[in-house]
Amino acid sequence: MRKLLLIAAASLALATAASAQTAKVSVTAIVEHPALDAVRDGVRDGLEEAGYREGENLEFAYESAQGNPATAAQIAREFVGDAPDVIVPISTPSAQAAAAATRDIPVVFSAVTDPLAAGLVESNEAPGGNVTGVSDLTPIAEHVALIRELVPSVESIGFVYNPGEANSVALLEHFRNAAEEEGLSVVEAAANKSADVQAAARSLVGKADAIYVPTDNTVVSALEALIAVAEQNDLPLISGDTDSVERGTLASIGFDYYQLGKQTAEVVVRVLEGEDPGTIPVTFASGTDLVINRKAAEAMDVTLPDEMVQRASKVIE
Incomplete structure (x- = not known):
């Protein structure tokens, strides 16, 4: 009996140790x-x-x-x-x-x-x-539709990205396909490092009617430089992630x-x-939220459609 009790105690100790690992x-x-x-x-x-x-x-x-x-x-x-x-x-x-x-x-x-x-x-x-x-993976087609809704006269969209990031190259292909289906052209602006982001953004002035920034880590890490160029030149800036809207992009649909x-x-x-x-x-990723930034809209000289404001999940004042 004592042997059985010892075995049971040892088993319990091992189980406790395993659970506490x-x-x-x-x-x-x-x-x-x-x-x-x-x-x-x-x-x-x-x-x-x-x-x-x-x-x-x-x-x-x-x-x-x-x-x-x-x-x-x-x-x-x-x-x-x-x-x-x-x-x-x-x-x-x-x-x-x-x-x-x-x-x-x-x-x-x-x-x-x-x-x-x-x-x-x-x-x-x-x-x-x-x-x-x-x-x-972001809802690219919805982003293109969002750009057209915000800028009805849009014909060309600037795409700022790091060609060294495989995710960004994949997103560019998805974005180009979605834009072409809407009859829009895409103007690429490469930024191989964060210090290149501002120059890449400036290269789009006069060439693009709006700018799109994908979920590119190089570009997003230097987002403020891109926002400054967009505001100085009244270029609507739409981001691939909603967190960037908090920082000053115009709008996004994401999660x-x-x-x-x-x-x-x-x-x-x-x-x-x-x-x-x-x-x-x-x-x-699951979930889709529309987030818009009123202050950014004013800075980029964009009028937010009332219907868009009403359906937004979040409006940043």
Whole structure:
């Protein structure tokens, strides 16, 4: 009897130790800006809601590459050396760096526009390997329609992007196709680094009737420079993410990047609980919100249609 009690006690101790085991989640982003920061915070809060709390049973590490792909690769290698349970790269460059650094540690990406084009998965339905995650593919067709509604006379749209970001190249193709269906032309303006954003924006003056900024990390990190050019030249500036509207773009249709982070946390939890990431389909951001900025409209000499104001999810005064 005493032997049975000892065995039961030992089993209980092992079960308790297993349940108290600390999960290690390492998060990295290519750069710090409001949208990507919101994803990071959403991941942390989503894990907490699922029972993983820092200081108790979660070790949560975060590193930013400060816009440098070489630094992103270095961070990925450091994370692999730390042997976390899951690596969570935010943005396409960080995801590519993490995927290249390990074939064993699960990688759950977030805010990646086109995982297939970025070479991260074999397919969205069956990723294969050790990588899966959540895409932030934006509603491009709705953005083109929004630009036409705001600027009825529009004929050409400027597209500011970093051609070195795979997600931005994919978005350019989607955007060009959507614009062509509406009979609109697209004028490209390349910015290989954040310091180039202002010059890229200026190159569009006199060539474009409006400017579109996609969810490009290089451009969004220097958004204020782009906003200044738009305001100085009465060029309507529409963004691919709603967080940028808070910073001074005219409008956007999109989703909450904080909620995107919480969606990502759900996938991380599945992996922590034993699922193979290669069998978890890539999921896509859910929710569509129209956000408009009255102050930006005034600065860019745009009259907001009453019907648009009435249907907006949020109006920034």
